[in-house]
Every structure is written in structure tokens, then in C-alpha cells.
Amino acid sequence: MDEKGLSNFFENYLKKDSIFLNKGVLQSTYTPGEIPHREEQIKQIANILAPALRMERTSNIFIYGKTGTGKTVCVKHTAQKLEEVAKQNNIKLKIVYVNCKLSKVADTEYRLIAQLVREFGKEIPPTGLPTGEVYQIFYKTIEEERQRIILILDEIDQLVNRASDILYNLTRINAELKNAQISIIGISNNLVFADNIDPRVKSSLSEEELVFPPYNALQIQDILSQRTKKAFRQDALEQGLIEKCAAYAAKDHGDARRALELIRVAGELAERNNEEKVPIKYLDLAEEKIEKDRITDTIMTQPQQFKATLYAALALDKGKKTILTGDIYDTYKQICSKTGIRPLTQRRVSDIIAEFDMLGIINAKVISKGRYGRTREISIAMPAQIEGKIRETLAKELGA
DNA sequence: CCTCCACCGGAACGTGAGGAGT
């Protein structure tokens, strides 16, 4: 493109009507005014929380459901309304929302409590203090302010190490407080999580329990049409796109977040290709792109040792039928000596393999081969074209 | 039915980088 062509391109870009009116409506950070098909859950949450307005203690709530079933959005929405009413009536009520998954922010006991204290405007160093002292500061702060607090802990299953201890301490706090009071709303994606926590913690945390079921296709359709009305220009979607997208998402565990992402990315692709409308067939492209971006992104942000391990697995995937932990470790060691990376022990590499499994980059299954031992059987869980690309990139980066 | 492989996976501990308080 020559210089004139380039300015023309930008001129045209500016003049062109966007397919989108407001893309933000499709992003997961957006909180819609109305939440379809969750009236029942919202009512329940509201019922449980309402006593806070009379300065009574509210029950702790434990909420679980899979990703994209509207847990966070419902809780935030209800809490927000409650806080507004409290404010209008001069009731001291504070809602604190913490996402425990945010690494380096709230994923350990120390950091979680430190984050809470920060919500009250006090500074806590990122490390250095004993955890007990941070608790003390926290107690003192809320005691002084005579606060009622509703603490929303999103994705509590992501707390590393013993989540039990942290939750135990938090649920026990009330016994130590005279003027303040805390209620906890715990949100978890992981249904198994509930079984793994200390039964004492479990019982006090889930004084009330709520389950968010997955949305079905029709419900996702409603959500999509509600949001797309605001997000897209009128008639920007090809007939049947919403239905198709909803069907996709419903098949895939009723995840509304995924449905919204799918339709957003499809829109972006259509816009980039100067389409008038978003064609249905772009949903497939969008799905591909999302998956590809996810994989590339997670891999490229891994530390070097992880990359080396993955590269070993990818190298073996060419031609071999089954890959075992031992195979990977051998190849890994070869790669290390070739590239000058300090080799880790097999124990560690085994953990790294397990982590890639959790990230969905590879599949690892523990199998027994009888006489010939017990090991993990590993397969690569990514589309072939991407796999080739990744292998090249890793080879270049590692110098192998 | 027993054995024994090739790992699995829990636990304790070490190191070194962040930092606090005295």
C-alpha cells in the first residue's frame, strides 16, 4: 500500500459504519441491568442479604455452578442494589468483592487479607509482615469503623495451598469482633471443591447454598438477543446467527460467557473483512480463533522450563503413538544439553506435565502397564496446524 | 495369586528474592 493508499484506508475506516454500536456490552466486565432467567436466584440472594439492612447478621452463602452460569453477575448486581439502599438510609454496610484467582493479588492467605485491608484505604506491603499481623490490622480497622461487611469471594477454589485454613479463619472472625460483623459469599466454579474443604468450614460457609444450573439453548438465545441489541448495529447479524451461537454454547455446557465471546469475535472478524453483516459461518472461524489465541497465549507466557518440557512432548508427538512421562523426560534432558538449560528432576517435570494437563494444552492420563510400570499417557490437545506453529516458535526460542 | 516395574504424588525442606521491624 503506497502512502496515499494508506491514508485512504484510514479515511475509509473512519467513514465506514461499524458493525458494532457498543462492543463493551459483550465483554465479561459488563454488568447488564437485567439478568434473564436468574430471577429466582437473585430473589434468594436478596432474601438472605436483606437482614443486613436491619443491622442483623446475614447468613454466609456458598454459591456454585459452572463457568458462565451467571453467578458473579447475579451476586454483584444484588449486592450493588443492596449497597445503594443502605447508603440512602445511612446504614453502614460495605460490600467487598475479591476475585481470588487474580494471581499476585488475592491468591494466597496473606495477599487475600492484605487486599481486604486495602479496601479500607490502608496500605499493606506485598510481603514482609507475618500473616497474623495482617489479620490484626484487619480486625482493628473494621472494629474501629464499626462496619458491617459482606465479603464476596469469587472463585475461592483458586486459593492456593489450604483454602480451608483461610476460610476457617475468616468464618471465625465474627467471634472476635464486637462492633463489626462479616458475612461471606463464596463463589466457586468447581463442584468438587465443596467436598475437599474442612467440614467445619463447609458448614459455616454454606449456611445457605445456591446452585446455578447451566443455561439451556433458549435461555442463551434470550441473553444473546438482549445484549446484541445494544452491542450491534441494527440488522448487523445474519438471520439465525443468534440461534446457532446459542446452540453451540448450550452444547458446550451452557456457558453464556462463551456464547457472548463467540458472537463478539465473529463480529470483529466480520468487521475486519468488511462484511455488511456477520455471517453464520463466521462462528466457526471465531471458535477457531478463540481457541488458537488461548493456546498460543498460555504457552508463550509460560516460563522457560515449561516451554522446554512442552517442546519435548511436541517433538515426540511426531510419529509416536503414545507418549509416556519417561519419554518426555529423556527428550527433555536431550533438549537441555543441546540448549544449555539446567535440567530439572523428573519429579518436577512430572508436575509440569500435570500443569499443562490442567491448562488443557495436553491430555495426561495415569495408566498402568502392568509389569512395565505405571505412568502417564500423554497426548497433545491442540489442532494440528497450531501444533506445528507452536513447535516452530518454541524451537526458535529455545534454540533447539 | 504374587511380584515387581516405572512411575505417581504427598511431604518436608532449601534457596533466593521480595520486604518488615528493631
Next chain:
DNA sequence: ACTCCTCACGTTCCGGTGGAGG
């Protein structure tokens, strides 16, 4: 200067194990 803290990342040590082959 010194002791004490958290936390990421690893190592060392070791008991545990499903099932093919004897």
C-alpha cells in the same frame, strides 16, 4: 546489621500402586 516474614520454584526422600507376566 540482624532476625523474621511470605512466596515461587525446586530438590530429596519415600511410601504407594494397577495389572502383565511369571
